Structure formats: C-alpha cells, structure tokens
Amino acid sequence: MTLHSVNEHFGCNNYATDETSLFFLRDVKPGETIMRNYLDFTLLVFLYSGDVEIDYGIDSKLHLKAGNVFLLPKNFEIKVTSSGDVARVLLCKFTSDIKMCSMYSLKQLEKNLPDNLDNRLFSLPFDDRIKSFVDLTVLALSAGLSCIHYHQIKREELFMYLRAGYTKEELAMFFSPVLGKDLDFKDFVLTHYKQIFDVREFAQKANMSQSTFNRRFKESFNDTALKWLLARKSESILNDIVKSDLTFAEISEKYRFSSPSYFVTFCKKHYGKTAAKLRKEGI
Numbered sequence: 001m002t003l004h005s006v007n008e009h010f011g012c013n014n015y016a017t018d019e020t021s022l023f024f025l026r027d028v029k030p031g032e033t034i035m036r037n038y039l040d041f042t043l044l045v046f047l048y049s050g051d052v053e054i055d056y057g058i059d060s061k062l063h064l065k066a067g068n069v070f071l072l073p074k075n076f077e078i079k080v081t082s083s084g085d086v087a088r089v090l091l092c093k094f095t096s097d098i099k100m101c102s103m104y105s106l107k108q109l110e111k112n113l114p115d116n117l118d119n120r121l122f123s124l125p126f127d128d129r130i131k132s133f134v135d136l137t138v139l140a141l142s143a144g145l146s147c148i149h150y151h152q153i154k155r156e157e158l159f160m161y162l163r164a165g166y167t168k169e170e171l172a173m174f175f176s177p178v179l180g181k182d183l184d185f186k187d188f189v190l191t192h193y194k195q196i197f198d199v200r201e202f203a204q205k206a207n208m209s210q211s212t213f214n215r216r217f218k219e220s221f222n223d224t225a226l227k228w229l230l231a232r233k234s235e236s237i238l239n240d241i242v243k244s245d246l247t248f249a250e251i252s253e254k255y256r257f258s259s260p261s262y263f264v265t266f267c268k269k270h271y272g273k274t275a276a277k278l279r280k281e282g283i
Helices: 006-011 106-112 128-143 148-165 168-174 183-192 199-205 210-221 225-243 248-254 260-271 275-281
Strands: 023-028 033-036 042-049 051-057 060-065 068-072 078-082 087-094 099-101 123-125
Touching: 023 033, 023 078, 023 128, 023 148, 042 128, 051 087, 060 068, 078 087, 087 128, 087 148, 099 148, 106 168, 123 168, 128 148, 183 199, 183 210, 199 210, 199 225, 210 225, 225 248, 225 260, 225 275, 248 260, 248 275, 260 275
Parallel strands: none
Antiparallel strands: 023 087, 033 078, 042 068, 042 087, 051 060, 051 078, 068 123
C-alpha cells in the first residue's frame, strides 16, 4: 500500500502518538519471548501470522495459530513466545465502556454470561469480516497511515464486525474478564496480588472487613480468596524457582516463609519435589 503526501501525514497534529494510538503492530521473532506486566488498559490481540504460545502462569498455557484473536485484560501478566516463524500481532486498545454499535454497549453482554464461568481466557477465530479488517489495517499501519481519526473509525468498525459475526454467548465468554459488576475490585486484586498473599492483609489494604473482602472476591472471581491467592502464590514461587536466578533463601524471604524448612515443606506439598530438583529439571 502506498501512502502519498507522507510529510503531511507525519507532520499533522492529528498523527497518532504512542499514547493516542488505538492500534499497534508488534512482531515476535522465532523463539523470542515478550512479557506484558500490569499495563493499565485492555487489548484485543489479533494473531496475523505465525504461531505463539501464551503463558498465563506455570499451569496455564494456550497455543494459538494465525487467524485467532484473544483478550488481554489490563493488570494481567502474560508471556508470549513465537513457536515458529516471526509472529505478527495487531493490538487494539479499548476500555470496558466501549459500545459495540450505537445501540448496544459491551456491558449489555453481562446477561449472557453463564453462571459457572471460570477464570480462563478465551480466543475467537477470525470470520471473513475480521480477517479482511485485520489484513487491511495491517497494510495501512505498515504504510504509515496512522491519523488518530483513522484509529477511532477503525475501532468503531471493528466492534461492529464483532457484534455482527459472533453470538452474544460467544462474545460474553470472550469479554468476560472485563465484564461484571465489580471491575474496580478485580483491578485492585490483579494489581496487588503479586505482593500480598495473605487474605487478612489484602482485606486491610482494601479497607474492608475480611468477611466483606471474601464475599466480594467470591462474587468477582468465582473462587475463595484463600484458594485463589494460594494458587497464584504457588505459580509465582514455581516460576521463581525454575526461571529466576534467585537463591532459595532469597525466594523464601521474598514470600515470607517463616523458615527455610517451611519453604522445603511447601515445595514438597505443592509440587511433589524439592526446590533443587525442580530447578535442575527446569519444569
């Protein structure tokens, strides 16, 4: 695609900056891993080419091929690794108050959520409209067409295609991480859970009684705070054992174990192996 009057485009006050852009192109080289930690906006991630493995934690991975889109909520940590050739992704930034069309808001999908929804993230395959949209947008951005008005129009167009191409039930499942009555509480938990693993301490930081915190947590995450936080703590500890250069003493101190022997007991109980064996095996 050729972009004429290049200097006029690049010199225009309406040319999108990193802050004002709504769409971005990113490449992940073969075997490369990129991390995304705690950004304060939500992204739609369209896999334009290549294969990737998406790591949400030690026990939660998703392998996707080109032609799929997944949701990346704000304050959510993941690692993306290209498992073949260069993987190119088109990112779209949005907030949960966006409308899917002039008559239907994203929040209206909440009534289509199932009662037993878990905390997994879901992907959707491109339909013909989404594929054409992604192809043209990638070409336009690659050529340098990046007016802020173009970004805004394209995002409105995209959400109309999503509304037209998928059932409300499919969309509700896909957008479930940014739907619900207590999004501020969800954001608070996802922002701080890496630093706080104790329910009582978490409730105090939230300026709530422990019973209120537990009730709201159950409503927001469909799990008890104690069970969910223990699972996240186990994932983080295992990640540090396997993938970091921290000594076991440093890991024990980081996660506030009362003694090195309790850290050893924790590893045997939750992973079935000592920390030394886990690090040696790399799993």
